[in-house]
Amino acid sequence: MIAFILRRVLLMVPTLLVIATLTFVMMRLAPGGPFMSDKEMPARAKQELMQRYGLDRPLHEQYLAFLGNAVRLEFGPSYKYPDREVRDIIVQGFVVSAELGGWAMLVALVFGVPFGVLAAVRQNRPEDFAIMTLALAGVSVPAFVLGPVLVLVFALTLTWFPAALWTGPESRVLPVLALSVAYIAYIARLTRAGMLEVLQQDYIRTARAKGLRERAVVLGHALQLGVLPVVSYLGPAAARILMGSIVIEQIFAVPGLGRYLVIGAINRDYTLVLGVVLFYATFLMVLNLLVDLAYQRLDPRVELA
Amino acid sequence: MRALLPWLLICATLSSCAPAGDGGVVSEGRRWFGSLTPPVGQVFRFNLGTEPELRDPGVMGGQPDGRFARMVFEGLTVNDARTLEPLPGQARAWTISPDGLVYTFHMRPGLVWSDGTPLTAHDFVWSWRRVLAPETAARNASLLYPIRGAEAFNKGESDGSDLGLAAPDDSTFVVTLGHPTAYFLFLTTYYVFMPVPRHVIERHGVRWTLPANLVGNGAFRWTFWRQNDRYEFVPSPTYWDRAHVRLERVIAYTVDDLNTSSNLYKSGATDWNPSGYIPSPWLAYMKPYADYRTDRYQGTYFYSFNTTRAPFDDVRVRRALMLAVDRETIARDLLKGSREPWGRITPAGYPGYEGPPQVGYDPERARALLAQAGYPEGRGFPRVSLLFNTSEDHRRIAEAIQAMWKRDLGITVELSNQEWGSYLQATQALRYDIARRSWIGDYLDPNTFLQMLMGGDGNNRTGWSDPRYDALLREAARTLEPAQRLRMLAEAEALALDAAVFLPIYHYSTTELVKPWVRGLHPTVLDVHPLRHVWIDHDWRRNLEARP
Numbered sequence: 001m002i003a004f005i006l007r008r009v010l011l012m013v014p015t016l017l018v019i020a021t022l023t024f025v026m027m028r029l030a031p032g033g034p035f036m037s038d039k040e041m042p043a044r045a046k047q048e049l050m051q052r053y054g055l056d057r058p059l060h061e062q063y064l065a066f067l068g069n070a071v072r073l074e075f076g077p078s079y080k081y082p083d084r085e086v087r088d089i090i091v092q093g094f095v096v097s098a099e100l101g102g103w104a105m106l107v108a109l110v111f112g113v114p115f116g117v118l119a120a121v122r123q124n125r126p127e128d129f130a131i132m133t134l135a136l137a138g139v140s141v142p143a144f145v146l147g148p149v150l151v152l153v154f155a156l157t158l159t160w161f162p163a164a165l166w167t168g169p170e171s172r173v174l175p176v177l178a179l180s181v182a183y184i185a186y187i188a189r190l191t192r193a194g195m196l197e198v199l200q201q202d203y204i205r206t207a208r209a210k211g212l213r214e215r216a217v218v219l220g221h222a223l224q225l226g227v228l229p230v231v232s233y234l235g236p237a238a239a240r241i242l243m244g245s246i247v248i249e250q251i252f253a254v255p256g257l258g259r260y261l262v263i264g265a266i267n268r269d270y271t272l273v274l275g276v277v278l279f280y281a282t283f284l285m286v287l288n289l290l291v292d293l294a295y296q297r298l299d300p301r302v303e304l305a
Numbered sequence: 306m307r308a309l310l311p312w313l314l315i316c317a318t319l320s321s322c323a324p325a326g327d328g329g330v331v332s333e334g335r336r337w338f339g340s341l342t343p344p345v346g347q348v349f350r351f352n353l354g355t356e357p358e359l360r361d362p363g364v365m366g367g368q369p370d371g372r373f374a375r376m377v378f379e380g381l382t383v384n385d386a387r388t389l390e391p392l393p394g395q396a397r398a399w400t401i402s403p404d405g406l407v408y409t410f411h412m413r414p415g416l417v418w419s420d421g422t423p424l425t426a427h428d429f430v431w432s433w434r435r436v437l438a439p440e441t442a443a444r445n446a447s448l449l450y451p452i453r454g455a456e457a458f459n460k461g462e463s464d465g466s467d468l469g470l471a472a473p474d475d476s477t478f479v480v481t482l483g484h485p486t487a488y489f490l491f492l493t494t495y496y497v498f499m500p501v502p503r504h505v506i507e508r509h510g511v512r513w514t515l516p517a518n519l520v521g522n523g524a525f526r527w528t529f530w531r532q533n534d535r536y537e538f539v540p541s542p543t544y545w546d547r548a549h550v551r552l553e554r555v556i557a558y559t560v561d562d563l564n565t566s567s568n569l570y571k572s573g574a575t576d577w578n579p580s581g582y583i584p585s586p587w588l589a590y591m592k593p594y595a596d597y598r599t600d601r602y603q604g605t606y607f608y609s610f611n612t613t614r615a616p617f618d619d620v621r622v623r624r625a626l627m628l629a630v631d632r633e634t635i636a637r638d639l640l641k642g643s644r645e646p647w648g649r650i651t652p653a654g655y656p657g658y659e660g661p662p663q664v665g666y667d668p669e670r671a672r673a674l675l676a677q678a679g680y681p682e683g684r685g686f687p688r689v690s691l692l693f694n695t696s697e698d699h700r701r702i703a704e705a706i707q708a709m710w711k712r713d714l715g716i717t718v719e720l721s722n723q724e725w726g727s728y729l730q731a732t733q734a735l736r737y738d739i740a741r742r743s744w745i746g747d748y749l750d751p752n753t754f755l756q757m758l759m760g761g762d763g764n765n766r767t768g769w770s771d772p773r774y775d776a777l778l779r780e781a782a783r784t785l786e787p788a789q790r791l792r793m794l795a796e797a798e799a800l801a802l803d804a805a806v807f808l809p810i811y812h813y814s815t816t817e818l819v820k821p822w823v824r825g826l827h828p829t830v831l832d833v834h835p836l837r838h839v840w841i842d843h844d845w846r847r848n849l850e851a852r853p
Contacts, residue, residue, distance in 0.1 A: 032726030040763025045442040255534035
């Protein structure tokens with residue numbers, strides 16, 4: 001177990017190196033630079049800034065300097081917001097994104113899994129059709145459609161919740177809902193599929209044969225293996241959801257981390273983009289590792305190799 | 306549910322095209338957009354827009370940054386809330402020498418920074434010098450170039466020992482210009498000319514603009530910040546005119562999405578949705594609402610030709626394309642009257658400036674010119690492309706003009722959209738044929754537009770230069786008599802318009818939403834709004850009735 005974790009952590013290093021290198025190269029290939037603007041900046045001023053951030057040095061030197069900084073988790077100041085360290089920007093944004101994502105994840109599981117179980121148990125009956133139709137709709141409606149509809153109905157017409165902004169608890173409701181609907185739907189479908197498969201297995205027949213109540217069969221025996229597909233989906237889903245959806249953050253003016261990826265890329269804010277990308281990559285890999293560990297706990301057939 | 310889905314989609318599409326929900330709240334015989342519940346107390350909430358990049362007035366550049374600076378700092382002069390005319394700010398009075406070269410500012414007695422440190426004329430000398438010092442890398446340093454020795458110092462050609470800045474005593478600040486500049490006093494209202502606290506900068510370096518460190522001298526003190534969320538302010542107790550600041554608190558959100566910004570306004574979360582934050586498809590629907598205000602804004606939208614490339618090295622081709630644009634139709638049908646068709650480089654509204662006549666729509670003459678240039682009915686016209694930065698509005702205008710050129714001239718122009726950074730680089734490096742451009746003036750004088758077309762100016766980006774044009778602008782800069790100076794500028798503009806380097810399309814407008822209880826906030830041509838005069842009128846219903 002310890003050896004497994006250690007090996008996986010070690011494997012992350014080359015992966016991160018590749019990601020860092022690719023990001024670095026792609027950022028530099030993009031035309032323009034961090035100090036371009038609609039109104040021409042005086043040549044002397046531009047030169048001064050390039051020097052200040054070491055952008056006048058040869059590219060390989062810049063690359064090595066960046067790698068060195070990344071190892072020490074020091075990405076330096078953002079080019080666009082020079083009084084702030086990239087690290088501080090990431091931390092501040094992540095706290096918000098994690099809260100939004102955490103709630104959305106919780107809502108997705110609390111509703112998605114029971115719906116999926118119900119649909120599987122009542123396979124091909126009205127409950128199943130209703131849930132699966134809803135799930136299909138949930139997966140199909142993109143966040144940029146659902147968000148504005150929620151705002152229109154619940155904020156502007158019924159005025160139950162704020163239209164946007166990250167203030168009190170009531171401001172969490174709409175963004176969490178908008179973010180979680182697609183995940184509720186997807187998790188319900190995954191749970192249903194997993195449960196259907198498990199319910200046909202011999203050990204379930206055994207359980208039924210020895211006279212266990214259906215409730216105990218489903219929740220006590222089938223569920224543990226039935227949710228495995230959900231667990232494996234949880235890793236990437238959690239990474240995506242916890243990093244905040246860029247679209248949801250935009251619609252609801254949530255000061256999360258997701259938008260920095262977009263803003264940073266548009267502004268050619270090299271340090272900010274590299275910092276956010278590396279943070280995201282690490283986060284995703286750690287979550288995948290946790291998923292693998294959870295897998296092993298849930299399914300005794302899985303061995304950590 | 307299956308049946309509901311298309312309905313949901315239609316609903317969402319509608320909500321992105323038109324202001325959602327009811328037809329507005331009717332009160333006192335007028336229709337208002339959304340909530341009519343005012344804030345509690347003297348609290349003013351608005352959307353600052355895109356997160357400011359810099360909070361250092363000496364080096365900043367954008368409009369949100371400027372709005373922040375105008376709250377927390379104050380220059381020698383401040384703008385009148387309606388006309389923007391310079392009024393006494395940190396300086397209580399000034400004199401100008403008869404040759405227009407020496408400005409002597411007399412500071413108000415007892416000025417202090419928000420941390421209590423005295424503020425003197427020496428602070429201005431230090432701050433202005435700092436803006437000009439090359440290592441500061443201030444992007445708007447060129448606004449200080451009228452000052453003697455400033456340009457050479459900023460470009461690293463001198464050590465700045467002859468800079469025309471002096472403080473003979475704590476309360477007198479003497480500025481000597483290199484040549485008379487009619488709009489210099491107006492420039493001193495600009496944020497680049499605001500003083501910055503030397504004692505704080507020397508202690509904290511670049512981090513002096515963080516909320517824990519920042520010290521200002523303006524009407525408000527900055528109390529809270531969360532990036533991409535909000536800024537909060539309270540009146541500064543040390544401000545010289547504290548008695549007249551009526552707001553108790555100001556909350557400026559930094560929401561860059563236009564739909565979200567307007568939704569917040571509608572839901573009553575903000576009292577002011579500033580210009581530029583109404584989605585353009587909404588504009589056509591906003592006119593009936595009493596909180597919608599529109600006025601001229603000092604900016605023009607135009608196309609520029611790359612005159613270093615054939616066929617645009619031929620003035621006849623450029624003129625032909627310029628004459629074959631039906632600006633009226635674009636403004637009326639495409640922009641739904643939210644912008645004014647415009648046939649000139651400089652915008653309207655410069656006192657005393659009578660610009661050249663606007664170019665109009667004349668397909669006959671356009672065809673004749675194109676034939677003269679060797680492309681009768683567009684035959685043999687090379688493949689050229691029209692570059693614009695990615696945006697739905699730019700695309701619609703480009704498509705309309707593409708169709709007009711096809712119809713009237715028989716030429717085919719490709720559309721090419723690029724993301725902002727690529728677009729900027731292409732225009733700067735003259736790697737384009739025709740490009741969408743726009744320009745917003747910095748100060749109230751035609752010079753802020755005409756300067757752009759000087760040979761070698763970094764914002765020229767057309768490859769065009771004309772020694773006669775440059776000479777006219779230089780001579781105008783040295784001319785003291787205002788009417789004569791403006792005549793020279795008009796002559797220069799006529800010359801540039803005749804050369805058809807820029808193809809003007811429309812005049813910018815400010816389009817904003819203001820709740821009925823907001824007082825002291827007026828539309829201005831620079832979209833600059835001194836917030837210290839703003840207050841919340843809780844008796845607005847009665848007062849509205851009393852007004853015509």
